[in-house]
Amino acid sequence: MLQNNQRGGQSLAQQVANKIELMIQNQIFKIGEQLPNEFDLAAELNVGRGTIREAIKLLAARNIVRIQRGKGTFVSETPGLTEDPLGLNFIEDKQRLSHDLMAVRMMIEPEICQLAARHATEEEVQEMVSICHEIEELIYQNKNHESKDIELHSLIAKASKNVVVPSLIPIIQTAISLFINLTNRRLKEETIETHREIVEAIKNKDEKLAKEAMERHLGFNKKELKL
């Protein structure tokens, strides 16, 4: 039911790639594990080594496996999740994309933040506090805080312990990048203050406040974008 539909007219390499993908889904090859070498895979799947090599490249293009030169081929740590899994980079109207991304963030991030307040470990909270400080430092020094901002929001998503939520991080990531660039990094005080509120609420396991703080944080961003 979950496996990919077969498309008509697929090349042999694509068919072999599908087979290997299914083997990974069925945990015959596990996450992070090294695949057998070309020779053994060719024998097992009854095709030539050239076909195996081509199939592996197709799987690497979709980040199902990663090829390490001189070491071998490994099942990816985040199989099937590419850098732009939702094809957001292909949406033409960046202003509209930014608006609609914000609408989706408003749907998911307050709830994710509430889950993080419930499930974050001591260690995760400590890391959030320290990233929060780093962001403040960067803002005071008038440096770009984009990657640290993404790190904080991604960590909150991870702390929710919902297995689907990490797959949504690229949405948050694209939204933050677009936002910081479109607004040219105004909103310094509001960012510092609402980040602090969010992390404090998660630390205190105050689910309601965590949700509200994230709503406030996104609200400032939304207002700044004049959305």
Added chain:
Amino acid sequence: MLQNNQRGGQSLAQQVANKIELMIQNQIFKIGEQLPNEFDLAAELNVGRGTIREAIKLLAARNIVRIQRGKGTFVSETPGLTEDPLGLNFIEDKQRLSHDLMAVRMMIEPEICQLAARHATEEEVQEMVSICHEIEELIYQNKNHESKDIELHSLIAKASKNVVVPSLIPIIQTAISLFINLTNRRLKEETIETHREIVEAIKNKDEKLAKEAMERHLGFNKKELKL
């Protein structure tokens, strides 16, 4: 800012694939449009035709282009969006996946349904009404309504007119497939009744009721899964 990071040690074909991907993102080649033939692409990008052929295969694996035998290569209608963009098929624990997918659906679908009540066209509403009838028919005949169910929820997502939301449809799709299989298709009356409520509210442009009806619909499902 939005382009993919260069990874170290990429093959020439992968580098050429990246270049073509950027050309598509920058609308040098537009959605649905046919790419120049191998010969012209090879000349333009200053590489051999074999490299172009390999690059095109890598792009096809990620659904950025689609190869039509005997016709040529076209920019995909949904570039970069693969059948399982979030790698959900690779999550091992299906019970937990089902639970967490439901949590994410609860975050997004009521709000999406509210947007659909605001933005759905007359034509979309007519289509929803007719899919709704088809689902009822299938349920009464004790046939599998999975694909029609997915069609209805996808149409509601499309009717929201948010450009990011269609990218979230694979989440809804995976969730419905998993759900219908895990519950072995109980919940017939509730499905019929709440689907009707949803479509009726969208038809009447009643945003509040549309949101609530979707919450109720998902609530029945959640209860049935004993989540």
